[in-house]
Amino acid sequence: xxxxxxxxxxxxxxxxxxxxxxxxxxxxxxxxxxxxxxxxxxxxxxxxxxxxxxxxxxxxxxxxxxxxxxxxxxxxxxxxxxxxxxxxxxxxxxxxxxxxxxx
Numbered sequence: 001x002x003x004x005x006x007x008x009x010x011x012x013x014x015x016x017x018x019x020x021x022x023x024x025x026x027x028x029x030x031x032x033x034x035x036x037x038x039x040x041x042x043x044x045x046x047x048x049x050x051x052x053x054x055x056x057x058x059x060x061x062x063x064x065x066x067x068x069x070x071x072x073x074x075x076x077x078x079x080x081x082x083x084x085x086x087x088x089x090x091x092x093x094x095x096x097x098x099x100x101x102x103x
Contacts, residue, residue, distance in 0.1 A: 078086065
């Protein structure tokens with residue numbers, strides 16, 4: 001006659017495999033959802049990064065313009081004689097610094 005124990009063992013093995021496949025499918029679904037969430041977060045972070053980089057560039061440009069403006073305002077207000085005197089004082093300081101460094 002038929003040996004039902006072999007069939008029962010086979011059915012149990014198939015049931016076990018089926019439950020393991022279901023668990024793997026569920027893990028894949030969860031992983032896929034998490035990956036999509038992370039991709040959305042990454043896209044948002046990239047957008048924020050682009051906005052912040054643009055803002056940094058604007059601020060650096062403003063800072064450079066402010067520096068140029070302040071230099072032009074200070075040195076632009078000097079007449080030719082004052083500029084020459086200032087150049088001479090700077091040259092004297094450089095000479096003194098070089099003398100002290102070489103000692």
